[in-house]
Amino acid sequence: MIDKVYVPPVKIQGIKTKLVPFISKGIDIEEDTIWYEPFMGSGVVGLNLAPKHAVFADTNPHVIRLYNQIKDGKISSYIVREYFEREGKFLEEKDEKHYYYIRDRFNEKHDPLDFLFLNRSCFNGMIRFNRDYKFNVPYCHKPERFAKAYITKIVNQVKHLEEIFPEKEWEFKCQSFEETIREAGINDFIYCDPPYIGRHVDYYDSWNEECETRLRDALIASGAKFMLSTWEENKYRKNEYIKSIWGMCYKMNQEHFYFVGASEKNRNSMMEALLTNYDPTTKNRKIK
Ligand SMILES: C[S@@+](CC[C@H](N)C(=O)[O-])C[C@H]1O[C@@H](n2cnc3c(N)ncnc32)[C@H](O)[C@@H]1O
Structure with missing residues (x-):
């Protein structure tokens, strides 16, 4: 157990x-x-x-893309830290304007890091898409969301996957x-x-x-x-x-x-x- x-x-x-x-x-x-x-x-x-x-x-293709990119090494814990330090700072300065900027960018380009950003700073940590498959959850209104300790937590969650993936034969597939x-x-x-x-x-x-x-x-x-x-x-x-x-x-x-x-x-x-x-x-x- x-x-x-x-x-x-x-x-x-x-x-x-x-x-x-x-x-x-x-x-x-x-x-x-x-x-x-x-x-x-x-x-x-x-x-x-x-x-x-x-x-x-x-x-949900976005979850699968995120895990596949961690598995392939395209996204590493180092890249995650850099990303959140940069975007977290913008969020602190620009507040909801930056959240909605990332949301629009994600809905256009589908970058898994933007998905993670939205997932960790949206209202109630929800994942919800509208009928056009656009992420539509509003902001949690916490400009200091990505404080140092919170970033480290996310980085460690990714690091664990980075460490465990090479030992396993795991596939991530977007399918019914x-x-x-x-x-x-x-x-x-x-x-x-x-x-x-x-x-x-x-x-x-x-x-x-x-x-x-x-x-x-x-x-x-x-x-x-x-x-x-x-x-x-x-x-x-x-x-x-x-x-x-x-x-x-x-x-x-x-x-x-x-x-x-x-x-x-x-x-x-x-x-x-x-x-x-x-x-x-x-x-x-x-x-x-
Ligand atoms: C209750 S959640 C799973 C939660 C998961 N066990 C966890 O602990 O995080 C249900 C999942 O099923 C996915 N889903 C919904 N309809 C599906 C379908 N027809 N085929 C495959 N996945 C589907 C959703 O995208 C969602 O991620």
């Missing part, structure tokens, strides 16, 4: 940082298993489990979950964390009942062991799809708190569920 969790440079709605120890308890992988993560987001789960072989994928799952064989492991139905929607990240059903069918057709992260209930609603779509799976639960902004009063409790096609205690592949 993992207890010291590495935090990646990208922040994303529904990030599983706090749930990594819980998720890792139920995972069943061997030395030669290929780890497939079709909805990688920040990648926090696979990056912490750190299997030798992995395919990380997502339909169907394409990723089709690549998996029966000895592989697929960890899925799709958008939660009815919760976050943007143009890389929409999800509905039909998608959830296609996901289940693709997972079963793959013959691989799989684990799905989903929500069970909060104080207002229960996820009925656990029964109607995933009724054949094993289930583990843990309570989790999501924060909207920094304030304690804005935390929402959610019962998380992990669904598997094997018994997570014995690891035997058997759908009930």
Whole structure:
């Protein structure tokens, strides 16, 4: 089980940082298993489990481009430091004018460093795109956002990847979950964390009942062991799809708190569920 969790440079709605120890308890992988993560987001789960072989994928091209450029050495921790020292200074001087300047520049050129800048200085650290695939999250209104300690934190998050990538056989692909799952064989492991139905929607990240059903069918057709992260209930609603779509799976639960902004009063409790096609205690592949 993992207890010291590495935090990646990208922040994303529904990030599983706090749930990594819980998720890792139920995972069943061997030395030669290929780890497939079709909805990688920040990648926090696979990056912490750190299997030798992995395919990380997502339909958001910007996340994939960032990780690929770190892997290829085009973006290094040194370059990240230089970039944030320079742009952070401009942000301090010009405040929101500079944020919106970078946002326009990113929407035109798609530079992964600008993506990282926006991701780390936008309102609530959200990733959201409009129907024209333009990043449209407003500014967090913190001109001193990129203080020295904060830059060092981001630099270290990139440095960790820089150190670990050469030891691994990892691929980062921009593609739909169907394409990723089709690549998996029966000895592989697929960890899925799709958008939660009815919760976050943007143009890389929409999800509905039909998608959830296609996901289940693709997972079963793959013959691989799989684990799905989903929500069970909060104080207002229960996820009925656990029964109607995933009724054949094993289930583990843990309570989790999501924060909207920094304030304690804005935390929402959610019962998380992990669904598997094997018994997570014995690891035997058997759908009930
Ligand atoms: C809940 S997030 C994953 C969070 C991730 N586990 C983490 O902890 O950071 C869901 C991700 O699925 C991606 N996504 C949405 N629809 C997709 C699709 N059809 N195929 C592949 N990825 C998709 C989104 O871009 C988003 O990054």
